[in-house]
Amino acid sequence: MPEKVPYCWKDKLFLIVEDDPASSMLLEIIISRTGAKILFAESGEKAIEIVKRTRGIDIILLDIKLSGMNGLETAAIVKKIAPNIPIIAQTACVVMGDKERCLEAGCSAYIPKPIIAELLLETIYSQFNGPVNKEIFNSPFWSN
Numbered sequence: 001m002p003e004k005v006p007y008c009w010k011d012k013l014f015l016i017v018e019d020d021p022a023s024s025m026l027l028e029i030i031i032s033r034t035g036a037k038i039l040f041a042e043s044g045e046k047a048i049e050i051v052k053r054t055r056g057i058d059i060i061l062l063d064i065k066l067s068g069m070n071g072l073e074t075a076a077i078v079k080k081i082a083p084n085i086p087i088i089a090q091t092a093c094v095v096m097g098d099k100e101r102c103l104e105a106g107c108s109a110y111i112p113k114p115i116i117a118e119l120l121l122e123t124i125y126s127q128f129n130g131p132v133n134k135e136i137f138n139s140p141f142w143s144n
Helices: 021-032 044-053 071-081 098-104 117-129
Strands: 013-017 037-041 059-063 087-091 109-112
Touching: 013 021, 013 044, 021 037, 021 059, 021 117, 037 044, 044 059, 044 071, 059 071, 059 117, 071 087, 071 098, 087 098, 087 117, 098 109, 109 117
Parallel strands: 013 037, 013 059, 059 087, 087 109
Antiparallel strands: none
C-alpha cells in the first residue's frame, strides 16, 4: 500500500490575500487544519506591506479580483520584492487567458473558485514538493 502523504505544514507561514470574508474564512478553515501559521491581507497594498516587513512567508494565496490594486498587479510587485515566494492565484471569474495572465504576472499556480479543498491542498503541496502523484493520496484533507 502506498505511503499516505500528510498535509502537515506546522513549519510554514501562509499569507492569504482575500477581500471577501466568506472566501477568507473558507481558506482559513482548510489551511488551519494543516497546522500552518496564517497571515491575512484584505488588499493588494496590505499584502505588499506584509511581504516587505515579514520574513519567512512560505506561500501566498492571492485572490485576483481584489478591489483597488488587483491580484495581477499585486503578484508582479510581490515577485520583485520576494521572487522565491510561490503565489497561488485564485479567482471566481474564470475566463480564457486568466491562467496565462496569472502566470505572466509571477504566480506559480492558478486555481478557480469555488475553492475545492483537495485541489487547493494538492496545489500547495506541489509548490512545496513538486508535482503531486495522485496515487499516494487516500484522504488528503484529513490525513494529518
